[in-house]
Amino acid sequence: MSGPLEDLRSYIGWLESRGELVVVEEEVSPVLEIPALLRRLMYNRGPAVLFTRIKGHEGWRVAGNLFRSIDTLRAALGVGRLEEVGERLTSMFTRPPPTGFTEKIRALREVGEASRYTPRRVGKAPFTENxxxxxxxxxxxxxxFKTWPRDGGRYLTYPLVITRNPLYGTYNVGVYRVMLLDGSRAVIHWQIHKRGAEDYELHGGERIPVAIAIGSDPATMLTGAAPVPAPMDKYLFAGILRGRGVDLYELPNGILVPANAEVVLEGYITRGEEAEEGPFGDHWGYYDKPRERYPVFRVERMYYRSNPIYYGTVVGPPPLEDAVIGKAFERIFLPLVRVLLPEVVDVNLPEYGVFQGMAIVSIRKRYPGHAKKVMMALWGLGQFSLTKIIVVVDHDIDPHDINRVIWAVSANVNPSRDVVVIPGSHTDALDPAQEAPAYGGKLGIDATRKLPEENYGGPWPEGLEEDPATRRWADDAFKRLFAGLGSR
Ligand SMILES: Cc1cc2nc3c(=O)[nH]c(=O)nc-3n(C[C@H](O)[C@H](O)[C@H](O)COP(=O)(O)O)c2cc1C
Structure with missing residues (x-):
């Protein structure tokens, strides 16, 4: 693949060329039927899909399960490791300053090359065809889609909601579900901690211009779900993720949108106009409770490409497509977390931990209280702060090896000393177990080995290790005597 994938169509063509896409020609409905098939595809780690006959929507096609695996995402973004994307952001902070002439020239060239990530404004966009x-x-x-039987209506489940930060002029692109009220009104479910909600609050006017795009190149679509720290421009982030800047088209309402979008909704929110949202079966595996009020988006006009492709996803009991997206961001943002907290070795947001449910963090521990310092820092860090349960382990425990983590928690934790419960804090707005939306408790578990200061002044017990001579002999003898068994 030379250069980034240009749009949704080229992404679908690329998936097909790799044998990762199935085309379904039988007529299917976006009400319950497509979502039910998508869930089965996702639970079975199946291919991406393109439905070509959509009941009640002649001329439209629907794509699904596009972010089917980490390997697919890596290949689509053209990187060997997803961390490389984060390193494009942090490389300036993590290497020594250039001193020699050639290093300085190279550093200058790199700064110049970074300009290739910046967006470009274009005067034409295929979506203006209709x-x-x-x-x-x-x-x-x-x-x-209507994704679950008791959902309150039909939803855009992967819309890119585009707003502008009034203080900095930078753009946000956020994936927030959008519930359709009728042919020209919808409710945007941007939760209180999210950038879209903040852009709306900060806007001084009565009429706030908003655009919603559906279907774009994979990097721009992923950007919508990315926890990019405000006020960094999300279009700039999309360029970094793609390896080349995105093309933007200006709508009459002044909002810049990705020129490669399949569908664009141009509209506005009138300050204070709200409607009840939901119920909706969400990523925690429940229908939301209680129902909340969110701003009403009024569509002025809709643009779409000829022979349009709609993209939607389904959330519910994990692991669905959003689990892959969450894993991708765990990797992409790790370098950024490590610039802010250099003691962090690795992070695992387990698939079944629904993004904000649980994080397991390994650290290179240096001083008493270090694990709790990391918990406090993470609970103050962007969207990481929404995490309900943080488990901290030592650097020699792989946080992705759940059994090793269970051992560390079981062996190293004294519940009367190593567990932190914080009542009355900010939480994910949909967490079903909390006392109110976006407000409840946090749990920290320090599963590191304790230093004397943390261990009532006493030493930590010595770890078990074979002496080197026995180890060498036994490794060899074991292979000889028990051939075919593992090497552990
Ligand atoms: C499929 C999917 C659906 C989502 N739905 C919502 C939603 O309805 N409301 C919300 O606030 N965040 C939702 N999110 C999470 C946001 O996309 C995510 O927090 C993102 O980082 C937006 O952050 P920003 O506000 O910082 O731009 C969803 C994510 C995915 C992958």
Whole structure:
């Protein structure tokens, strides 16, 4: 693959060329049927899919399970390791300053090359081929999903909601579910901690311009779900993720949108106009409770490419497609976490921990209280701060090896000393176990070996290790005597 994938169509073509896409020609409905098939595909780690006959939506196609595996994402972004993307952001902080002439020239060249990540404004976009004005109820054309039987309506489940930060002028692109109210009105479920909600709050006016894009190149689509620290421009981040800047097209309402989008909704929110949202079966595996009020988005017009492709996902009991997306960000943002907290060795956001449920963090521990310092720092760090349970282990425990983590928690934790419970804190807005939306408790478990200061002044017991001579002899003898068994 030379250069980044240009748009959703080239991504789908690329998946097909790799044997990772199935085309379904049988007619299927976006109401319950497509979501049920997508869930089965995702639970079985199946291929991506393109449905070509959509009940009630002639002329539309629906793509699904596009982010099917970490390997697919790595290949689509053209990187060997996802961490490389984060390192593009942090490399400046993690190597010695250039001193010699050639190093300085190289550093200058790198700064110049970084400009290739910046977005470019273009005067044409294929989505302007078809325009439907608000009076014709454009939202009814979209094959929006109803994902679970008691969902309150039909939803855009992977929309890129685009707003502008009024203080910095930078753009946010956020994946926030959008519930359709009728042909021209929808409710945007941007939770209180998210950048879209903040852009809206900070905007001084009565009428806040907003755009929603559906379907783009994989890097731009992923950017919508990426926890990029505000106020960094998400289009700039998309360029870093893609390895080349994104093309942007300016809508009449002044909002820049990805020129390669399949569908664009141009509209606005009137300050204070809200509607009840939900119920919706969410990524925690429950219908949300209680129902909350969110801003109403009024569509002025909808644009779409000819022969349009709609993309949607399904959330529910893990692990679904969002688990792969979460894993990708765990890797991509690790270098950034390590710039801020250099003691962090690795992080695991387990698939079944639904992003904000649980994080396991290994650290190079140096001083008493170090594990708790890391917990406190992470609970103050961007969207990491929404994590409910943080388990900290020593650097020699692989946080992805759940059994080793269970051993560390079982052997190293004294519950009366090593467990931190913080009541009344900020939490994920949908966490079903908390006392109120976005408000509840946190749990920290320090499963590191304790220093004397942390261990009532006493030493930590010595770890078990064979003496080198016995180890060498036994490794050899074991292979000889018990051939075919593992090497542990
Ligand atoms: C499939 C999917 C659905 C999501 N739905 C919502 C949602 O309805 N509301 C929300 O606030 N975040 C939702 N998120 C999480 C945001 O996309 C995520 O927090 C992202 O980083 C947006 O962050 P930002 O506000 O910092 O741009 C969803 C993520 C995924 C992958």
């Amino acid at each position: 325009v439907v004005e608000s009076s014709r109820g454009p939202l009814r054309l979209l094959p929006a």
